[in-house]
Amino acid sequence: MSGIGVYICHCGQNIAGVIDVQALRERVACRSEATVVKTNVFCCSEPGQKEIQEDIKEHGLERVLVAACSPRLHEVTFRRTIAQAGLNPYLLEMANIREQCSWVHRGPEALDKALDLILMGLARLVRLIPLQDRVVPVTRRALVIGGGVGGLSAALELADCGVPVVLVEKSVHLGGQVLRWNIPVPNADPLSCFVRPLITRAMLHPRIRVLDGSTLEDVQGTIGRFTASIQGAAGSSTEEVGAVVVATGFEPYNPDLSRYPFASLPQVMTSVQLEEIFRKEKPGHPATPSALEGVRTVAFLQCVGSRLDEEYPHCSRICCAITLKQALALRALGIEVQVFHRDIRLYDKNQEEELYGRARRLGVQFHRGTLKAVEPDSEGGLRICWHDEFLQSTLCVPTDRLICAVGLRPRSDAESLRRVLRLAVSQDGYLLEAHPKLHPLESAVEGVFLAGSCQGPKDVRETVAASVGAAAKAYQLLCKDHLLLDGMIAVIDRDRCTGCGTCAAECPYQAIALREDEKGTTKAHVETAACKGCGVCAGCCPTEAADHLGFPLEALKAMVDAALAEGAAQKILAFCCHWCAYAGADAAGVSRIPYPANVRIVRVPCSGRISARLVLHTFKKGASRVMVAGCHPPGDCHYISGNLRFESRVPRIRKLLSKKGYDPERFSYHWVSATEGPQFQHIVRRLAEALESEQKKTASSAPNAAAGDEGGR
Amino acid sequence: MTTRQGHKTLTHGARVLLCRCPERHGRLDLDRTAEVLSEAGIAVRLVDALCDSKTFPKEMLGTALGGVERLVIGACSPFLIGELLEQALRHRWDLRWTLVDLRDVRDPVALSGILKSRLQVLSPPFKKMCGFPSADTPHRSLRPIGAKAPRGVLVIGGGVGGCQTALDLAGMDIPVTLVEADDSLGGNMARLDKTFPTLDCSICILGPRLVDAASHPNITVLASSRVKRISGRPGHFLVEVEHRPRYVDMTLCSGCGACSEVCPVVVPSAWNAGLRPRKAVGIVFEQAVPLRAAIQKEYCIECGLCEKACERKAIRLAEEPRVSRLHTAAVVLAEGARPFQASRLGSYGYGRFPEVITNLEFERLVCATGPTQGSLITPTGSRPRSVAFIQCAGSRNRRFLPYCSVTCCTASIKEAILVLEHEPEAAVTIFFNDVRTAGKSFEGLFLRARERGVRFVKALPDRVERAKEGGRLSVHYRSLAHRGTQTLEADLVVLAVGVEAPNADPRWVVRRPPQRDRYGFYEEAFFWGGQVVSTVPGIFLVGGCHGPRDITQTVTEASAAAAHVAKWLRRVSSTPAKSLEP
The missing domain is CATH 3.30.70.20 (Alpha-Beta Plaits)
Structure with missing residues (x-):
């Protein structure tokens, strides 16, 4: 253990006010073989950091342990400190004697715990591997899949920023779905006037290569270096790219005749077909399309293909606004319009609520309720029977035409693409983003970005925003020659x-x-x-072949050994994930929420890091209770689903424990978020109380005491 | 200028190109305009749809514009076709061109006059011209500023939108200054307990993001600061930032909290919506970024106890406000929206009855770091048996906010589930107008709430009253399903208040400040523009400051704004941020 420096921080009175720092220093010096053991009033201050750097030079230190605050706060700081002095920055360990000791415990047990924390830290420190940051070369080209409005926006944005782009489109025309929508949005430029210049620009752009009539066959490689095989009409080709932007879009729902038997009637059409009728007419003139000649009343049926309880319980977001637009266009032709809906869902402040008001003022009738039946009547029209929620009765109204406001569905042909890119889908069938709130544009696969409605229903404006945003994410990756990733x-x-x-x-x-x-x-x-x-x-590795370079199994086992070296039977060992549970324990410290001092926390990157054998090892060393704490499922996990992977392992761990003769009830797992200081306190208290009552019981029945102490071995 | 000489000058090397665009200005008789111009000796070309991929190369590329020195294009707005024209004509230094939007023109003869005058304005080439060719954006302001151009970007607002924009820009190697008015980054998202639809802990997912923003080498965070003045011109904004004194030296403070332990002054914590006491000195909340103390001087009695308690000698009671100046190439507005003042809704008794709270107050109430450390206790001290949520409090109401505030439906459903998680036996009722759960996986949350027994009533209550002193609140409502007024007894009434436009307006000293719409939200210049383009070039919009938005949409826009800024910087500086020419 030579070449190791230990620095114990007073943190003013924060640590020194509770723990006798000098006594701690002496005990550490006596229990370990560290070259230097020092205390400092503020290690993180400039003089404090300088002292560490000078000691590294003077005493030839190779590894440094700082016993101070949480590594979540200052690990980066001290890594920088030792790196400046010429050490490998990964050869640093922090013992959290402030948040997880002096702020939550008092008296001699605080000192004992601080000592344990430092010894645990030393155990890990000597086993740390000097790592290097990974340098990944980046191919500065992008692949955009899909030539709709999303794909075009993303490709143009990247190309304008100077990145060469390959744009793959399945059909022979660029433009995608939007070219089918032809009824103008009130108070806005026609959609085609926005899309047509985009198409022309993409085709003429010197940095965009449009491969139309092509499909993506295969993608190999990882972030920064993908190799894509593209099958085109003229044969296949391979492209080297650094990032992939997926903009495959959606497809409109095609009414299923078993659910909507009336959809085959000649008087019934979908909202897409209505748009196309308008399209065929000479534009610019509000003349009635020939297919609507002689039509006096039109009814809209909302939520066709959306919000179906069993089959597809998802909302398609944009159909209400489309219906409003269409209703106003029909109303301008003098046609009576009724809308049968469940909720009218508008979400854009710009004009939609105002259009809703305008439509009502212009006499569009909105009926809220559930559809009962649609039948053709004798006069060549339709009869719509409807249970009205307000009137609490069933109404039947005649109408000439029925428009089904069809929902949006993920593209049925996107499945092969999904497999090629190894992307996940969410429940509604759209591509799954890395996080629904904070990473809506990234997929779980690094270097693959989601633009527009392939990720979920979006209107054109949102699609443009999402695509340009995805382009920004790709550009951040492609604006550098190399990618620097940490070595853990x-x-x-x-x-x-x-x-x-x-x-x-x-x-x-x-x-x-x-x-x-x-x-x-x-x-x-x-x-x-x-x-x-x-x-x-x-x-999860059954043979312990897989290991983590930053948290190697040997180091974790050594930390456990150090923690349980003395009085193991009294101790609770907690494996806490760095992102949530460890932060939750820190939060308890920041809020000064005390909890029993016999808990020893071992930090792991994710609860998914914990293997059955590690838990078993901990019990073998005599721990009375072992807990694993991670992020709340499903979404809190920093690594998508590490917490769930761990949870799936729990039955196996319990089985292994009982097979080896340990009470599986002594093993528990919990979800603690970074704010849940009180919850952490609660969990530890409960475990400590259970431990205490158990020991009382074993003490009273003396013959069994030995077995209890030995962890039921 | 009717001399022969002048006439020749006008027609020499001149061309007018008119687009018939049937969708946009199909009713305008362009043949007549062409006739008038031809009579004046000006070469005119009429095309059906200029922007079409087949027509455009024929009219604009190759030899199509041979011999043309001045070109007036009569077509659509620069937002639609401007970038296409610029892309095609970028290398034609010998050609001067301008674009006239035909949308609002009615009279073909008057149009010919407009076109002629624009042709006259195009003076002989003496320097490179580039930029948005538009009638209402002056060329001067869009000329590349070149090496002198500032490279930095100012982001106003350190909420989730501002931080994401700053991080995305910093990732593109663009220096960013992030100005936040509060003492900590985080904005409204930091105050939420959980986020819908996954019920993730809000600060847990946001906190690391804030730390990333504050520690990024390309980002300068100015907390407790306010933008006082913005002047200059697009591409070269001069910004004055006022730093409110925190009375604590930020470089010395370690956020240990020793000062707040000794401080004798207890004040309501504004961050906890006034529901929890705090000391006049201390950190805002445990995950605050930067984690430094601040003194609320309006409450401080200058006893000096904190000065003695602070081991690092970081207290500076005599600190004065400071003003700093910076030059930036672009400004991103991410100020966010403001919650609606619930007390304006007199009949719901907010402010009169302590059990009537807003949705933001509810978030603090159930949050683990909130006033009750996460247990749901009504302000009167009991555990609620009946909780009522009233939707559209202020929103979709012509007297207050005529628009929909977008997030409150899903937020209330989430809060209803949180109530049931705390009090499984409680009766939860949501009074709604429409249930607008129109977002990815939001409907699933709605269904889950219904399964768990949340009652949804299609009615907006008339009033909330207390029938007798010390009794429960009664919510009076009329639903069309039943005759007459009905009453619901409730221990806690949560008003789902909408959001209003930001009022903190930096003092604009530019020629044309970004426009706001009639509700006070910033206006987007262009309907299809990806929702981030303001009416001033070089100024971009993110999040709640231009309309109610949820977090996902704000984050998406933040990235989109970053892309727009990157493009804008390439445009205003002749030395692009990073040359990527293959």
């Missing part, structure tokens, strides 16, 4: 790997592939550029 990633031990493929199946980022090595045996292989360092592979 997964690694596979080739000798131990049996090629079972568990890790490849569980990896949330598809960063592990099975490959044959030179001897012809199948082994897992980590795609370093795609790995985000969650450690799920290390958690």
Whole structure:
């Protein structure tokens, strides 16, 4: 353990006011073989950092431990400090003796815990691997899939920023769905006047290569270096690109005759067909399209193909606004309009609510309720029977035409593309974004971005915003020659790997592939550029072949050993995920919410890092209680689904424990978010109380006490 | 200028190109205009749809414009065709051209006059011209500023939209200054307990983002600061930022909280919607970025206890406001919206009855870091057995906010589920106008709420009253399903208040400040423009400041605005940010 420096921070009175820092220093110096053990009033201050740097030079320190505040706060600071002094920045460990000790505990147990935390830190520190940041070269070209308004906007934005773009469109025309929508939006330029210049610009742009009539056959590689095979009319080609923007759009719902038997009647058409009728007429003149000649009344039926309870319970977002626009256009032709709806959903302040008011003033009738039946009547029209929610009765009204306001569906032909790009879909069938709130434009696959309504129903304006935004994300990647990623990633031990493929199946980022090595045996292989360092592979590997470079199994086991070296039977060992649960414990500290001091927290990148064997090891070392805490499912996880992968492992862990003779009830897992300080307190208290009552029980029945202390071995 | 000489000058090398565009100005008799111009000796070409991919190359590329020195294009607005023209004519330094929008022209003869005068304005070439050729954007302001151009971008507002814009720009190697009026970044999203539809913890997902923004080398965060003045011209804005004193040295403070422990002055925490006490000195909330203390001087009694308690000697009670100036090439407005003042709705008794709270107050009430540390207790101190949510409080109401505030329906459904998570036995009623859960996976949340027994009533209550002293509140409503007025007893009434336009207007000293619509939201220049383009070139809009928006939409727009800014910077500086020419 030579070449190690330990720095204990007073943090003013924050730590020193509770813990006798000098006593702690002496105990650390006596229990470890660190070269330097020092205290400092403020380690993070400039003199504090300078002292560390000088010691590194003077004493030839190789690794540094700072016992101070949470690593979430200052790990970056101290990494920079030691890097400036010429050390590998990854050879730093922080013992969190402020948030998780002095702010929540008092008296001698605070000192004991601080010592334990430092010894645990030292145990990890000596096993840390000097890592390098990964440098990934970037091919500065982009692939845009889809030549609709979304794909065009994204391609033009990237090309205008100087990135060469390959634009792949399945059909022979650019423009996509929007060319079918022809009824103008009130108070706006015609949609075609917006789209046509986009098409021309894309076709003439010196940096855009349009491949129309082409499909994407295959994509290999990872962020920064994709190889795409494109099948075109003239044969196939391969393109090297650094980023992929998916803008495949949607398709309108085609009414299913078993659910909407009336859709086949000649008087019934869909909202898309209505737009196309208008299209065929000479534009610019509000003349009645020939198909609506002699029509006096038109009814709209909302939510066709949307909000179907069992089949497809999702809202298509834009159909209400489209119906309003169409109703106003028909009303301008003197046609009576009725709208049968459930809710009128408008979400744009610009004009929609105003159009709704205008439509009502112009005599468009809105009926809220449920459809009962649509039948042809004797006069060649239709009879619509409707249960009105206000009148609480069923009404039947005659109408000449019925327009089904059809919803939006994900493209049925997008499935092959999805498979090629290894993208996930959400429940509604649209492509899944990395996070619904904060990463709506990124997919789970690094370097693949989602533009427009392939991600969920959007109107044209939102599609443009999303596409331009996706282009911005791609540009951030493509404006540099190299991509710098941190070195804390997964690694596979080739000798131990049996090629079972568990890790490849569980990896949330598809960063592990099975490959044959030179001897012809199948082994897992980590795609370093795609790995985000969650450690799920290390958690699930049955042979412990997969490991995490930043949190190696050896280091975690050593931390557990150090934590349980003394009085193991009294201790609760908590594995907390860095992003939520560890932060929740910090939050308890910041709010000074005390909790029992016999808990020892081991930080892991994600709850998915925890393997069954690690839990077993902890019990073997005599821990009385083991808890794993991660982010709330489903969405809080920093690594998409690491928490869920861990949860799926729990039954196996319980089984293993009971097989080895430990009470599986002593193992528990919890979800704690970064704000839930009180929850963390609550959980630890409950575990401590259970432990206490159990010990009382074993103490009273003395013969069994030994067994209890030994963890039921 | 009717001399022979003048006439020759007008027609020499001149061409007028008119687009018939049937969709946009099909009713205008362009043949007549062409006739008048031809009589004046000006070469005229009429095309059916100039922007069409077949027509455009024929008219604009190759030899089509051979010998033409001055070109007046009569077509559509610069937002529609401007970039196309610029892309095609960028390298024609010998050609001067301008674009006339024909949409609002009615008279073909008057149009010929307009076109002639525009032709006259196109003076002989003496320097490179470029930029949006439009009647109402002056050329001067759009000339490349070149090496002298500032490269920085100002982002006003440090909420989720502002931070995302700043991060995206910083990722493109563009320096950003982020100005936030509050003491911490985060905006309204930081105050939410959970976000719909996944019920993620709001600050947990936002917090790391704020830390990223504050620690990014390309981003300068100016918290507790306000933009006082913006002057200059597009591409070269001069900004004055006023720094409100925090009375704490930001470089020394470590956010340890020793000062607030000793502070004797207890004040309501505005960050917790006034529901929780705090000290006059201290950090705003546990995850605040920057995590530094601030003194609320209006409450401070200058006892000096914090000065003694602070080990780092960071307290500066004599600090004065400072003003700093910066030059930026672009401005992104991300000020966000303001919640509607619920007290204006007199009949709901907000302010009179403590049990009537707004949705933002409810978020604080159930949040783990809120006044009750996450347990749901009504302001009167009991656990609620019946909770009523009243939708459209202010929104979709001609007297207050005539528009829909977009997020409140889904937010109330989320809050209803949160009530049931705290009090599984409670009766929860949502009074609604329309249930507008029109977003990805929002409908699923609605269905989940219904399954879990949330009652949805299609009615907006008339009034909220307390029948007898010390009793429960009664919500009176009329639903068309029943005759007469009905009453619901409630322990807690949550008003789903809408959002209003931001009022903090930086003092614009530019020739034409960004326009606002009649509700006070910033106006978008162009309907199809991806929702981020303001009426002033170089100024972009993100999030709630130009209309009610949810977080997803704000984040999307933030990235879109970053792309627009990057493009704008390439345009105003002759040395592009990063040359990527293949």
